[in-house]
Amino acid sequence: PRxxxxxxxxxxxxxxxxxxxxxxxxxxxxSLLAGFVxxxxxxxQAVVREVGEEAGIRVDDVRYVASxxxxxxRSLMLGFRARLAPGVHPDDVIPEPEEISELRWFTRDELRAxxxxxxxxxTLSIARWLIDGWVAEGDDHGEGLEDAGxxx
Numbered sequence: 001p002r003x004x005x006x007x008x009x010x011x012x013x014x015x016x017x018x019x020x021x022x023x024x025x026x027x028x029x030x031s032l033l034a035g036f037v038x039x040x041x042x043x044x045q046a047v048v049r050e051v052g053e054e055a056g057i058r059v060d061d062v063r064y065v066a067s068x069x070x071x072x073x074r075s076l077m078l079g080f081r082a083r084l085a086p087g088v089h090p091d092d093v094i095p096e097p098e099e100i101s102e103l104r105w106f107t108r109d110e111l112r113a114x115x116x117x118x119x120x121x122x123t124l125s126i127a128r129w130l131i132d133g134w135v136a137e138g139d140d141h142g143e144g145l146e147d148a149g150x151x152x
Contacts, residue, residue: 056094068126
């Protein structure tokens with residue numbers, strides 16, 4: 001059967017993580033940026049392109065982390081981490097208006113104990129697994145997030 005590769009990326013800058021809200025989601029739902037790999041490009045090139053298209057910023061230090069089969073639609077999600085490129089200011093993020101309604105940088109503390117109304121990806125998604133791992137890296141106790149419901 002046909003499987004379409006897609007990338008999902010955890011973009012970090014200093015001690016903050018970039019999350020976006022899709023225009024089709026309810027208010028307050030945030031996740032990592034993602035998109036399909038186009039013909040002729042590597043997964044790493046897709047990460048750079050997707051972040052550029054969806055957030056208007058450059059990233060570098062793109063590193064593969066893990067993958068997850070994703071049935072919506074017939075995809076293989078390739079999880080990556082990337083850093084804001086040198087010389088790019090974190091306030092320069094610009095949501096692509098047809099796809100992204102809002103972009104925000106979050107600290108580990110903000111994700112460890114989400115404010116009321118903040119919805120994060122469900123615990124079975126690679127998006128949540130990547131976010132939990134990032135949060136745990138800065139957590140002396142190694143604890144993850146409380147379940148905030150939903151699926152990426």
